[in-house]
Amino acid sequence: MLYLQQSSCGKGWRFAASDHRGWILEGFPENQEQARLLQSSGIIPRHVVVLYAADTVLIERNSGKRLDPLTEEVYHTTFDWPSDVRIQQRLVEPDLSEEEMSKQLLEYHRNFPGVFQIYQKILRSINADQPCVDVLSQALTYVQTQHRSAAPFTPRMLFCGPPGSGKSLQAALIAQKYGIVNICCGQLLKEAVADKTKLGELVKPYIDSGYPVPDNIVMKILEKRLNAPDCMTKGWVLRGFPRDIEQGERLQKACIIPNRVFFFNLPYESIIERLSQRRIDPVTGERYHMTLRPAPTPKIQARLKQNPKDKEESIEKRVDFYHRNAKELEEFYEDAFYVNADQDPYPIFEFIESCIIKPLP
Structure with a gap:
């Protein structure tokens, strides 16, 4: 609030x-x-x-x-x-x-x-x-009131794209305007661990060791969340899953079928520029960008740290993983929309919004 x-x-x-x-x-x-x-x-x-x-x-x-x-x-x-x-x-x-x-x-x-x-x-x-x-x-x-969704239908949306393509921001903007539930698969898994649920206890060793969580465990957590009353009545936007065709087929088998799918396209050079220059202040937790949002003082600048995930070699592995699986996913979701993510956030939002109000394919 x-x-x-x-x-x-x-x-x-x-x-x-x-x-x-x-x-x-x-x-x-x-x-x-x-x-x-x-x-x-x-x-x-x-x-x-x-x-x-x-x-x-x-x-x-x-x-x-x-x-x-x-x-x-x-x-x-x-x-x-x-x-x-x-x-x-x-x-x-x-x-x-x-x-x-x-x-x-x-x-x-x-x-x-x-x-x-x-x-x-x-x-x-x-x-x-x-x-x-x-x-x-x-x-x-x-x-204490819940906003009604302003969408013309109950949205069930997937945002797919490489790291740094702006999926999180666009999901937040869409969720705010249309009153739908914003779900990040990775965050959902962390919440299950933090809440110490039975499934969370199964997830914790994988997150602690940095290994991917098995699809069958992820699906159980996702199914429970996407079938919750707020998702069923208001709709949802999901990012971080599926990341390959097998996961897409698991969603379909569980009758979790999106009616809007968006693939965010961003050149590798832009991804590197966006992610490799991100920094965090370990004292305040504030996030900065060396070019787009530099630290306001030399003292803060001197103590900034880089997340290991934002190092170029790590980014390259994550982008390579995405592109290895993207083609099959695009064929699986043949009615998907394609987003030029290499532009300011607001034109992107307007394009996504225009696709939401189109008739269902």
């Missing part, structure tokens, strides 16, 4: 976040460019809540704020005054003046339409000029 708000709208709620429980982000993005940066990084919220109130109300709220310099707790002269006299005596006014507050609001109003355009399908506006309990109740009600 993502919170967007005008200053002093009262967005100070905090929720625990994890891979399984979800996350909440507030204060970012502040403009359309930042929103697109989130999308290009694969960070796709399911719900966006916009808190709004009249500028006069927000300026008045800000003028009543007081800060405890010892604990950094924020209080308010009208709505949240501490009962402890010692706390009252040490409170100080924030540095933000009424004039600076007005400038921030003006900047917000200037940038918000661009952000709204990105998230309008999943965005809910809530009036923050009401009791905090009511605002929280409306926000919780919205984030």
Whole structure:
């Protein structure tokens, strides 16, 4: 979930976040460019809540704020005054003046339409000029709802392509717009291990040793997930499986038959350029690209590490494995669409979307 708000709208709620429980982000993005940066990084919220109130109300709220310099707790002269006299005596006014507050609001109003355009399908506006309990109740009600799929049919889609071809990003964008379930086979196996299921216990030795998980185990996990109620009702987009014709035949035998298949095509030189220059900051976990998104400071640049999978010899093996099996898979899925992945993400997304709304073959 993502919170967007005008200053002093009262967005100070905090929720625990994890891979399984979800996350909440507030204060970012502040403009359309930042929103697109989130999308290009694969960070796709399911719900966006916009808190709004009249500028006069927000300026008045800000003028009543007081800060405890010892604990950094924020209080308010009208709505949240501490009962402890010692706390009252040490409170100080924030540095933000009424004039600076007005400038921030003006900047917000200037940038918000661009952000709204990105998230309008999943965005809910809530009036923050009401009791905090009511605002929280409306926000919780919205984030607990499930979006209906906007697709013209129940999508069952496969994304096939070499590493670095952008399958993950496009799957995330399609899943967000059409409300379908985004499934990565590799991630599904890791989740089974993390959840310590019986199948996960069978998968763990293979993942730990770096060997491929046997197809029969993968199929059991995939069948269970793709036959879950959310996949059956909303549809799904799957990547990472099948990787050869035998796996495709296993899917078909299990009656898991996609109605849209996309093959992403990307030249080897572009794959190398995209993957071999990726780096990760071991301190913050932030990901960078030596050309497209370099580290902001020399200090960060000096400590960046490369994932062994992104070394050229490893990339070459993975690409070679894909191309050895791609021809047979393309013949197996004879009605597939072919995507030129060597271009910006948004033209690719528009092409995929145009194929989704075409009649079934």
